[in-house]
Amino acid sequence: MSESIYVGVDLGGTTIKVGICNAEGNLLHTYEGPTGTADGVDAVIDNIEKYVRQIVEDSPYSWDQLAGVGAGLAGFTNIREGIIILAPNIGFRDVPIRSILEGRLNKPVKIDNDANVAALGEAWSGAGRGVENCVCYTLGTGVGGGIIINGKVYQGFAGLAGELGHISVVPDLEAIQCGCGNMGCLETVSSATGIIRMANDAVSRGDRTSLSMVEKIAAKEVFDAAKAGDEVALRIVNRAAFYLGKSMAAVAAVLNPEVFIIGGGVSKAGDILFDEVRRVFAKLAPAPLQTGVTIVPAELGNDAGIIGAAGLLLRS
């Protein structure tokens, strides 16, 4: 029998990216096109179907070899039922996407949120390759997380496991309110949004920093300033890294994972972030929970979403 292939769909607000993976998680072909969010739910679904059919047609594989389709997206999903409950960036609310796509494609379909899908991609063929249990942080606008247990995405009771951005880590006296309503969540300090906020606060209060020359501060500017020796910027980066490392010590006490993977835009800061995260984890986690445990950058970049989505068919 010929090799099975798996199509992953990264369903974003602007672009739909699709890719073909083999059973080893190698990304063989990619294709992308506009999401068509402005044209409504039906148009978006038409586009997903079109791009999936297109990529298989353009590939050396036949439709019969397609074992199934997985899709990842930013939003709340009911994974068991295959329903997108709320995905503001594509304008979906209570859309039973799995049954719709299964009807159109006549193939098995699975969905999950972007953080879980990225974690699965990394676990399947990225920084967590060959590891049974790992925890993946995605540091972007917010802080997302995905938990991989026995090589599969762990969903939890209501599909909400891995909400690592909402571990409360900042002491009460220093905490600010998170978008979730609680105080001191990791997301308030270790997301790009948190880093930018800390930088803007520093500039507003007149701290002496090169960041005061930047018109609109992004996280990258804060990292660049820190690398150039700006002490205010360095303090902000160390604060983001400290609470990330502290949250990892807590996660280690609960799950004792083998590998922590850090991805997302903020992770591109590189050593200046990772060195401090590793130092803090080594200081705060009980010693036996550190033995053999590594903290590594994600490897797949933006492809993690496509690969992980394809992996849902084999590993969820």
Place this chain on the structure above:
Amino acid sequence: MSESIYVGVDLGGTTIKVGICNAEGNLLHTYEGPTGTADGVDAVIDNIEKYVRQIVEDSPYSWDQLAGVGAGLAGFTNIREGIIILAPNIGFRDVPIRSILEGRLNKPVKIDNDANVAALGEAWSGAGRGVENCVCYTLGTGVGGGIIINGKVYQGFAGLAGELGHISVVPDLEAIQCGCGNMGCLETVSSATGIIRMANDAVSRGDRTSLSMVEKIAAKEVFDAAKAGDEVALRIVNRAAFYLGKSMAAVAAVLNPEVFIIGGGVSKAGDILFDEVRRVFAKLAPAPLQTGVTIVPAELGNDAGIIGAAGLLLRS
């Protein structure tokens, strides 16, 4: 074919308790005898074998119906290899207990630590019956934990998952050092040891409390005083409950379990503890992570260890 039975062994420093369970986790017969720790490792192993053979002989079941034997104990274990690495209370160090017992009994044997075994017992036939994912705290001399995922004990990379007592929850400025070397661990405030320490501190510094009349304070006295309206005692109980609830909010963000089970001696405090833990969890956990989630007392008491040990054969 006749019904299979499973023998669980609760291997304590003074007493070895054994029990027969059926495949549904019902405890059908129990038997116990002295551990014989003072007579050395060989004598303890002789006793385990003797009690296991005895309980089956005394029961209506035949040796052929015995599907296997599980054992739980306080200490460090290598679960995969079935080795007791260090168990000070029975004087074991690097004892390959599984292979020894398998050789003597000619039955499959599994081992695990007491916190995991208690969690499995509760998940199998106690407060977590029928629940796929739950987290069990055991509040005793220390704070132990067990993680149940898909009905089985989750071990983690090095078998150290569920070290819930070593989640750092006390803010730096209020933290004291834990036995593990780190600062602010849950165990420093929510264990019996922590509660007794806080009570002794209060008495030493001359706080007005009925506890100053107690010669040797145990956790029960602190709970009794709190129930009788002693404000110092109530503050101690609330502090123990607060950090327990705070740790649960963090665990919920990681694992999104359906049920939190609280067992061990401290849990006998009842409503005065549970009401406050539930209040704090409701305040600190993100709302979606609370939906449908319950915090309940353990149901099996001391039998959890025997039942969970028997369950290792089916659920590990």
